[in-house]
Amino acid sequence: MNAFNSSLSPSYDDTTTLLPGGRARRDAERSAIRTLLNCYLREVAIPGGTLITSPGAHILQTLPLGWRQKQRSQRWLLIDLQHSRQQLMVAVSRHTLLGNYRYAYPVLGRSTAGDGAAWAELDAMQMTTWLVADLCDAEGMPFNLEFTQQIKLSLENTANILAHRLQHPPGTDAPQDLYLFSEQSLAFGHAFHPTPKSRQWHADGAEAGYAPEYRSYFQLHWFKVPRTLLRCETVEPLSPTQLLADIAPADIWTADDECLIPVHPEQAQYVLSLPVTRRAVESGTLEYLGSAGDEYAATASVRTLYNRDTPWFIKGSLNVRITNCVRKNAIYELETALALNSRLTEIKADLQSQHQGFRLLEEPGFMTVQLPGLDSADNTLIQEGFGVVFRENINRVLSDGEQAVMAGALFQEGNPLRDAVRIPNKALWLQHYAEAIVLPMLHAFFAYGVIFEPHLQNTVICLKDGLPSGVIVRDFEGVKLVDSRWSDADLKELNDRARQSVRYSFTQGWNRVRYCLLINNLSEAVSFLADDNPQTEQQLWLIIREVISAYLNSTENALAREHLTALLNGEAIPSKTNLLVRIKKHPDRQAGYVYLNSPFAIAKH
Known part of the structure; x- marks a missing residue:
């Protein structure tokens, strides 16, 4: 097998006897190395002139003999970490214009301080520590331990995802819903993101229960709200009454002056942990109903949920840090979604007439909760915590x-x-x-x-x-x-x-x-x-x-x-x-x- 058919494919040092857990760990390690190297080369080494694409013979002669012979037909990249006086060496299949390299593993590293040191293999976290330390030195800032921990979390999540996939292969039959299958197939994430699978859940087991790569389904959790305290705004021709009817579970009864609002199961635990929510529940202003209704699946964004038989994707707040952002719907984001929907609807017909096949998924409605008598901080917590944007189901725009x-x-x-x-x-x-x-x-x-x-x-x-x-x-x-x-x-x-x-x-x-x-x-x-x-x-x-x-x-x-x-x-x-x-x-x-x-x-x- 060509070691460069895929940078996550077996290379020269592989055996065919790895158990699923070992294979998953190996591939997760390589993915973490790949994404971090991709980012570093594109953002730092190439612009800064610290990437040497043709190391001299005097450098190559210092490499371990067996490793050098195994990779003798390949190209070499030498990365000079000037602030920490260290170097990295990796073999690649060829030089590329945009930095989309295919790497051969492992990566080697050495210190250049004093008389220097011998090259040694680096695992993903060792390489991470070297690169982060050098970047922090260059910026004149302390070592960024938080970022390093997020890289490790991304690696661990990737390994668990891959192990799950090996134990539960998708089968040979074509998926019944190809779109959903694709949304759930990002086992590695984007190749130029340093922490593509970092998700800092609050509850144990949430990753396996709610991450899209596990292909699980779950019910939404529901709160009963007085109609006067529900903020539900829509763009014509959708009305708030129609939106509420579209999403309400058939097995929950509500009086005429009551409404239902959905939240992600993990978000339900978050909003219930807020003192302002607990007071509203204890006073009877809000009623927490638990899980009910149709089952949904997470899409690649994690917080946007899909059911092919319902009219709407549900993009709810999720106060979980995913990659670099806490994925909540800020109040201004709820409002701008509707404003943009109105503006884009005005130009959509022209775009589609000139560019056949172009489609937008409209976002014509949102809802959240507004409780009376709150200070600004608690009002923000409630409105953002319960904020939900409703997006047109993809099956409504396919021919x-x-x-x-x-x-x-x-x-x-x-x-x-x-x-x-x-x-x-x-x-x-x-x-x-x-x-x-x-x-x-x-x-x-x-x-x-x-x-x-x-x-x-x-x-x-x-x-x-x-x-x-x-x-x-x-x-x-x-x-x-x-x-x-x-x-x-x-x-x-x-x-x-x-x-x-x-x-x-x-x-x-x-x-x-x-x-x-x-x-x-x-x-x-x-x-x-x-x-x-x-x-x-x-x-x-x-x-x-x-x-x-x-x-x-x-x-x-x-x-x-x-x-x-x-x-x-x-x-x-x-x-x-x-x-x-x-x-x-x-x-x-x-x-x-x-x-x-x-x-x-x-x-x-």
């Missing part, structure tokens, strides 16, 4: 014969959908996909000042007859509006905090579009389809270039022509700093960008 898969699962390392989605003609497949996603994203930005967030987890690919027939964009939390196109008067129903959150400058928006579309999404699609073949990779980038060029040639928009011409001429492309924002302990919204060499600079030749 006959179409299937849907989440892009992140399709392009993931290890290809969990290999048996369900076959791609015999990679060039033709990517041509259809690029046309489906690139054209409407560019048109929305340049024609309307709408900044979608088409990263891998937000993008759902529609498939018909084996080819992409469209894309579905979801989650209005990530949608922004260009401030030069959308004035305060255009968003007058929003307060200052909400308007501030939703409006971006043109430059901010163009950075976000290029990062999400080209780096987060399409570069992973190209890496997956090319399968480490440089000629195929260049051919696929040329296809994407031609799709962008077609839009450029069709538009008279001056901004579009200026910025797309620069893009196709090879300007550097922004890539989000998922690692550095964590090192600095900043919220995710403060993440910056590094700029990568453009694949179009090569593809145009």
Whole structure:
């Protein structure tokens, strides 16, 4: 077996006798190494000039002889950790433009202090400690133990997921619901996120009970609320009465002046732990009913829940830190979802008429609880704790014969959908996909000042007859509006905090579009389809270039022509700093960008 067919596939030192637990641990270790190296190389080593892609013979001669001989046909990467006076060495299949390397394991490390030391194998957490220590030294800050612990938690969760998968394989039959299967297939997570499976649950056993990778179903928990204390807002033609009727379990009776509001089972325990909630329950203002109604499954975001037979996804607050964020619905996010839904509905028809196959999942309603007599802090805890956004079910926008898969699962390392989605003609497949996603994203930005967030987890690919027939964009939390196109008067129903959150400058928006579309999404699609073949990779980038060029040639928009011409001429492309924002302990919204060499600079030749 080629050690570089997959960076999570067996390499030279593997045996065929590993037990499932050992295999799961090995692959989780490699995944943790891979994601952290990916982030470090792209965000730090390449921009900072500390990555040596052709180490000299005097360096290679210091490597362990047996290891060097095993990897003699490969390329080498030497990473110089200047602040801590250490070095890392890893073998890769080839050099790549955007840092999508295929690694051979293990990674070696040594100290360069004094006379130096011999190379030694590093496991995932040893490598993590080295890299985090060096980055913290560079920033002049103490060692970031919290971040290191989150990497370890992500590794442990990944190992448990993989062990569960080995003990409960999905079988050979095609999944009954391919869309849900894809949502539950992100065993490793995004390849350029340092803690893709870090979830800091409050209750023991919650990961196995509620994480999507375990393919479990569970009932929602319900609270009975006086109608006067339920804040339920909708966008026409949906009415609050219809929304309440759509979600209410048939087996719970309510009086005419009462309503029901759902929460995630884990969130129920959180809100019940709040003194303000306990007082409301003890006084009879709220009534906790426990679990009831239809069963739901978690999607890849963990907190957004799906039942194929109901009208709505349920995106409830979940006060659990997942990767870098506590996944609650802030009050302003509830309000902006409705405002954005109204604005996007106005342009959706034009986008769909010009770009067939493009679809949005609308978010036309939210609800939460408003208790009387609360101070500002308790009011925020209650409204955010109970906040729920209702998103259109994906099955309402698919046409006959179409299937849907989440892009992140399709392009993931290890290809969990290999048996369900076959791609015999990679060039033709990517041509259809690029046309489906690139054209409407560019048109929305340049024609309307709408900044979608088409990263891998937000993008759902529609498939018909084996080819992409469209894309579905979801989650209005990530949608922004260009401030030069959308004035305060255009968003007058929003307060200052909400308007501030939703409006971006043109430059901010163009950075976000290029990062999400080209780096987060399409570069992973190209890496997956090319399968480490440089000629195929260049051919696929040329296809994407031609799709962008077609839009450029069709538009008279001056901004579009200026910025797309620069893009196709090879300007550097922004890539989000998922690692550095964590090192600095900043919220995710403060993440910056590094700029990568453009694949179009090569593809145009």
